[in-house]
Amino acid sequence: MSRLDDELKNALRREAPPAGFEARLMARLAAEPKRATGLTRWFRLPDLRMPLMTRLAFTAALVLIVVAGVRYERERQERVDGEAAKEKLMQALRVTGTQLQSLHEKVMASGERTAGE
Amino acid sequence: MRVQTATVPGRTMSESGTSREAESEAEFSALVREHQSMVFGIALNFLHDRASAEEVAQDVFLQLYRQRERLESPGHVTAWLRRVACHRSIDYVRSRHLERRISIEDIGERASVTTPDDPMLREKLRKLILSLGEKAKMVMILRYQEDLDPEEIARELEMPVRTVKSHLQRSLALLREKFGRALGEKLG
Secondary structure (H helix, E strand, C coil): CCHHHHHHHHHCCCCCCCCCHHHHHHHHHHHCCCCCCHHHHHHCCCCCCCCHHHHHHHHHHHHHHHHHHHHHHHHHHHHHHHHHHHHHHHHHHHHHHHHHHHHHHHHHHHHHHHHHC | CCCCCCCCCCCCHHHHHHHHHHHHHHHHHHHHHHHHHHHHHHHHHHHCCHHHHHHHHHHHHHHHHHCHHHCCCHHHHHHHHHHHHHHHHHHHHHHHCCCCCCCHHHCCCCCCCCCCCCHHHHHHHHHHHHCCCHHHHHHHHHHHCCCCCHHHHHHHHCCCHHHHHHHHHHHHHHHHHHHHHHHCCCCC
């Protein structure tokens, strides 16, 4: 160990902080928001202290999901409405077909009667 | 540093919660008292300004408080505090552009023979160390304040051991050159 080493150890020795350091620190600590524990930790809001780009990407993804969801729901509704309209049309055609058949049978029966007389 | 506390029978949830908090804060207080001179010393020797050093030291302890559950053992806490104090001090200088450019020529030679624990010599040495680059300065602080060997310093500052040794050699050569005569004897 040289004299310079001793002088350096002396110059760079540890130093106690100014009086009241711990009290000031504990005061800052008391102002800190309380930590979530137990169940509340599971339900707490996500930590939003994230970089700007991450926040932007997160927001863009969220907007995309909402827009895609709205479009999907609209298309699904249109498909359901279309199916209902198609079913109504088929029902009407079936009713019309049955009535036509009944009418045709009546006409045929009436024709046969006229020919017999 | 996981706080191991047992619920006291007969106590309500809020009482035992408050007790745990009080116990945790008491434990944290003890840690602050134990390590404050190390953390404050690193910041002060690096920044050479007591107010800035206190700001950095407080931030380091606040970060410790927030992350206390992740630290497993007292040895882990010491190493963690030392590493965070180093990096926070460097960041503090960078964020505020505080790098003090003290020229070696600004630090005058002393003609008189110095005595051990000479406050003027101490101040002169500190100023000279302050004139070093930030990494070299931190290497010197960890070597002489914390008594770490080059391998440990390399781990703390995340740099190759060879770089640490090179910083030490260059800084010591500079100091020997500057203080050889002032000390009145052949150094090293």
